[in-house]
Amino acid sequence: MAGSAAEQRLTDPERIWDEAATRLRAEIGEGPFSSYIAPSAVRADASGRLVLVTPTAYARDWVRRNALRRMNELWLGLDGLSRRLDVRCRAEFGSPAPAISGSASQTQTPAAHPRATVAPVADGPRAVRAAGLQDRLTFDAFVEGPGNAFALAIAKQTASWAEGHFNPVFLCGPYGHGKTHLLNAIAWEAQRLRPNAKVIYLTAERFLSTFVRAVQDRQTAAFKESLRSADMLLLDDVQFVGGKSSTQEELLNTLTALIEDGKRVVMAGDKPPTAMTDIEPRLRSHLAAGLTCPVEPADRMVKLAVARKRFEALGRLGLVSGEARPEVLEQLVDRTPGSVRELEGAVNTLAASAGQRLAELTADEASVLLGAALRGGPERRITVDEIQKTVAEHFNLKQADLLSERRTRIIARPRQIAMYLCKQLTTRSYPDIGRRFGGRDHTTVLHGVRRIEEMMPADDQIARDVETLTRKLRG
Ligand SMILES: Nc1ncnc2c1ncn2[C@@H]1O[C@H](COP(=O)(O)OP(=O)(O)OP(=O)(O)O)[C@@H](O)[C@H]1O
Numbered sequence: 001m002a003g004s005a006a007e008q009r010l011t012d013p014e015r016i017w018d019e020a021a022t023r024l025r026a027e028i029g030e031g032p033f034s035s036y037i038a039p040s041a042v043r044a045d046a047s048g049r050l051v052l053v054t055p056t057a058y059a060r061d062w063v064r065r066n067a068l069r070r071m072n073e074l075w076l077g078l079d080g081l082s083r084r085l086d087v088r089c090r091a092e093f094g095s096p097a098p099a100i101s102g103s104a105s106q107t108q109t110p111a112a113h114p115r116a117t118v119a120p121v122a123d124g125p126r127a128v129r130a131a132g133l134q135d136r137l138t139f140d141a142f143v144e145g146p147g148n149a150f151a152l153a154i155a156k157q158t159a160s161w162a163e164g165h166f167n168p169v170f171l172c173g174p175y176g177h178g179k180t181h182l183l184n185a186i187a188w189e190a191q192r193l194r195p196n197a198k199v200i201y202l203t204a205e206r207f208l209s210t211f212v213r214a215v216q217d218r219q220t221a222a223f224k225e226s227l228r229s230a231d232m233l234l235l236d237d238v239q240f241v242g243g244k245s246s247t248q249e250e251l252l253n254t255l256t257a258l259i260e261d262g263k264r265v266v267m268a269g270d271k272p273p274t275a276m277t278d279i280e281p282r283l284r285s286h287l288a289a290g291l292t293c294p295v296e297p298a299d300r301m302v303k304l305a306v307a308r309k310r311f312e313a314l315g316r317l318g319l320v321s322g323e324a325r326p327e328v329l330e331q332l333v334d335r336t337p338g339s340v341r342e343l344e345g346a347v348n349t350l351a352a353s354a355g356q357r358l359a360e361l362t363a364d365e366a367s368v369l370l371g372a373a374l375r376g377g378p379e380r381r382i383t384v385d386e387i388q389k390t391v392a393e394h395f396n397l398k399q400a401d402l403l404s405e406r407r408t409r410i411i412a413r414p415r416q417i418a419m420y421l422c423k424q425l426t427t428r429s430y431p432d433i434g435r436r437f438g439g440r441d442h443t444t445v446l447h448g449v450r451r452i453e454e455m456m457p458a459d460d461q462i463a464r465d466v467e468t469l470t471r472k473l474r475g
Contacts, residue, residue: 010078040055134184154291207250209405209439231264235266267287303343419437425473
């Protein structure tokens with residue numbers, strides 16, 4: 001009875017937003033919706049007015065220019081109390097305000113929620129929840145193969161809140177083969193099954209930067225509380241705490257408290273805990289105390305299925321039409337070195353060049369379109385970590401400054417340069433880069449990259465910095 005929702009005149013803001021956002025998504029398209037609306041959340045301000053809080057000022061301006069009027073039309077058509085929706089960015093909205101009233105989860109099936117539209121706003125140490133989760137990384141989108149079947153089964157079991165599961169679960173495996181995807185999928189599924197549970201996903205980088213900030217602001221109690229009140233904690237890229245002793249100690253305390261309380265903990269790292277030699281032995285043994293699941297590199301069949309799925313997803317967004325021929329898919333997979341991440345990069349490159357001609361494309365044409373991406377063979381892989389360290393050193397900063405929330409220009413500009421270099425020199429997506437920069441939203445990364453692109457032609461110093469850093473990194 002979707003059509004009768006307007007006549008029903010709702011009052012619960014969360015339900016109104018669910019409905020309005022679903023319609024808006026259909027009208028403005030998936031791309032703008034997932035860039036600007038999905039990462040935003042409706043909150044009530046101190047005087048009870050409803051506000052759409054966007055992650056950045058850039059997103060706020062975009063919403064004001066392109067969507068606010070229509071959003072209010074949709075909202076007013078549904079809201080029995082005829083309220084209006086204002087828009088503000090997270091920085092303007094200030095300290096955490098009460099979430100919008102009346103949890104819709106009691107009256108709705110969880111599946112009816114457009115994902116992440118009512119995600120809590122992460123405002124400093126008190127609300128790290130949902131930062132960095134990506135909509136598309138679900139169990140449905142994950143391709144099973146011999147190398148990940150065990151990890152997938154355990155991930156699904158954990159997400160179902162099944163009793164008697166192993167705690168903590170540690171997913172380990174090389175770069176780009178699906179660990180983050182599985183953590184995201186667990187978070188979405190666990191939250192769908194228990195909408196009122198507190199499921200927190202965060203990267204170790206974000207753990208560190210939030211912790212450092214909490215120490216500076218003397219808010220460590222709030223930081224501890226925000227994590228220890230979790231029902232499920234999903235911690236990504238654990239290897240990042242290697243060599244950082246006070247962060248390791250805090251992490252150890254957090255894990256011990258959660259596990260003693262019977263809360264679920266799932267972590268991911270690039271190697272098994274026992275091999276993380278720069279992690280202090282006591283923490284290491286806690287990481288390894290539950291179940292360690294390998295996520296092995298994807299085989300050819302998995303890669304073929306991932307490439308097919310990716311084209312289908314791009315097709316749904318209207319970016320390509322038709323299916324790629326089997327020989328085109330095979331060529332893509334056989335000639336793209338590296339992980340699934342590189343493969344996805346190659347699929348995107350091909351989709352962008354072939355567009356509506358995808359179905360007619362021959363293997364030879366695909367090879368020409370992919371050009372250097374296929375011809376070059378395996379180049380030395382530059383990592384985000386390397387870029388951050390090189391940029392920090394160049395500007396006389398610490399790597400942690402780039403991950404921190406500090407916005408002074410002396411740090412913000414190098415951070416944007418580092419983000420720009422990550423986009424240029426790695427195959428990582430905007431959300432993925434955001435994740436590596438203290439769990440920032442992908443719109444922040446997009447804004448940073450565009451800012452540097454705009455500034456380079458006009459600002460010699462920035463152009464020189466970028467050039468020097470690129471040369472240093474390419475070696
Ligand atoms: N089995 C799979 N099915 C579908 N997509 C996959 C699979 N494995 C990897 N991917 C995709 O490949 C990309 C990289 O995967 P992901 O970010 O999960 O890697 P990771 O193991 O966490 O890497 P890192 O250690 O660098 O963080 C993502 O876009 C993910 O969706």
